[in-house]
Amino acid sequence: MSCPICGKNTEPSYRPFCSRRCADVDLARWLNGSYAVPSQDPEDAERAEQEARRAASKPH
C-alpha cells in the first residue's frame, strides 16, 4: 500500500499516509471541501439574518 498523497510507502504510525505532513495535507483538503459550502460563509449568514429581521419588522 502506498501513500494516497505522494505515492511513497506507507508508514505504519501514519497509515494510510507516509508521514504527518501527508496526513495534514489530506486533512486540509477535506476541510477546504467542507468550507466551500456557501451557507458556511459568515458574511452570508449575517446578511441573511439582517434580511430576516427587516422582514419580521415590516407589518403585513
Ligand SMILES: [Zn+2]
Ligand atoms: Zn506521502
